[in-house]
Amino acid sequence: MTDARVSRVLVVGGGITGSVLSLALARRGVDVVLVEIRREWTGIGHGITIQGNALKAFRSVGVLDELMAKGIPFDMLRVKNAADGSLIAELPTPRTGGDDLPPTLGALRSDLSGILARAVLAAGVDVRLGTTVTEIADRGESVTATLSDGTTETVDLLVGADGIRSQVRSMLGIESVPDPVGMGIWRVVAPRPAAMDCAEIYYNGPKFKAGYSPISRDLCYAYLLEGNLDQSYIGEHPYGKVLKERSAGYGGIWGEIRDGLADDAVVNYQWIESVLVDEPWYRGRSIVIGDAAHACPPLIAQGAAMCAEDAVVLAEMLAGGHPVESVLPAFMARRFPRVKMVLDNSLRLAGWEMHPDTPGADPGRIMSETLHALRAQA
Template structure:
């Protein structure tokens, strides 16, 4: 067999959803399992760069997402009191006919992707995961949590930074804290808010926001890792307003507009980079399961979506699966490692802004310009 006829995808987020669509569109039978009871989304905002939009367009979900999101083509950096430091044009990472950047609700992205996966006829098994993997050399049998088994040509772990598949195939690499935590919330978009903006030099590591629709924006605040008991989501607007004091301009206005019971999420930022092969036999991990980066350059979803589109392209090229898996990692690893390393350097600089040579704008610009080259 020169290409897979049947693939099991574990995880129905951005990576697994895009991969399922891309493979199905090339005639591959896909079984998609996800522990959740629904593939639809909830959550805060997300910043999508042009290379993510290119991947979404390739599987047919870009137009629907664009109807809901907010497109723009530059990034503005400000001092804590709101004065402009620099404005950086976003390079055309998705090509000249796509926006440089788009803000969106995570829930909208998840909903659009889920609708297309279901409409395409992908075999979706919700409330289900895998409990065992038996590799036969030219195929793999997965035992599912409902007691059934699936024998497929390839098993793909697209199950995120805490991947169960990664552990099951014997990869021991674990995620690690970066040293900063992030507060996130959704607020009304002020009329003047026309792009992502970042505020430096204040009492915390950084504050910022991104427009995600005509009416809404996604605001965030980065600071040190607080106690683990602080992690989670709830009616914590008053808490964010208190912790976000010391910033002016539009960010200060957004902060002050929050109700005390606004829904706010706080998480530690973590990262992982699996440098050993991402595959074992006929199983492979991709996306955040293999390489999750801090969200400081807004490339997390883009790297996941690129993985999915490229893996589908290579699997259906006519080459043997056993040749595709190492070739896929060889093609992807330098690009995702560059993004991850630069994101970690940026995190270090934002934690320690006194570091000699620290220049967040420069490393962000260099990274985004490097990503103009096709994946």
């Protein structure tokens, strides 16, 4: 009988999904090659809100303690009025990772990326920067990938963890592409006001909404959501003055953050997009996971969690000794309902925030219901 165990895996993409998968596989004795198209393996500088179920995944691959030492845990989301910062509601955050983990952790994306990268290298993963896959050939009992440096790798499984604009997805013949949601998001890292002790969001203002989270003892991550602007704004630019102008009308702590920004502060602006592959995520011995298969708007702060969960669950299922041909459909069947629920609710929330007069619109309820549902096992 052919040995069904997976002993060698090629992971394409060194973001959260690919890094967590590489760690989870390496901890199970799998030989992992990780290719990352960037020559410098760093994360962009703005903040990230990490829910408890993501923390659970990070704990399972051994990076939680270092991440907790860098970030700031909190357990509350406050909803405020835009003009003066007056309180509308306080929403305790469900412990989606279990009662022994914080409900939420605010952190710098660059800190998370650095922690994961160091852990991957320490685990003995064969990391090749400035490299990606150019061709995939399924051989039945193996898959051979041609890399951009001209070499080839023959492995038991190829995993595309290369993000919302996944090239692996296209190479597998999956035609799903990202769709603009109709919202753009400004993000900036700024000094943390002394009064900030949890995440807060501001409604009833001139834009869709504004908000912030603490991400360290001294820093916070602030954002503003509005309609899609011209694509020339997309990326990181010294647009502090632009953000200050566009966020006029927001008071409270948000106004304090805005007024403290330098005119040339580096600000990131992106269109918010989503994608959901509803056909099989796999072809033969190749599969896409994470944002390559399902990317949701960041309105419920579950993007990183869904990616990290994918990675941990796939590694766990591959370690069961079952043939790859049965693991991949079983993996998708296990993950699809959960990620679709998050994506559908995130899109519903986006619609309500763009059109707040929609009958039945209740952003707080949909956020709370989604997070409570995620307490169930991934």
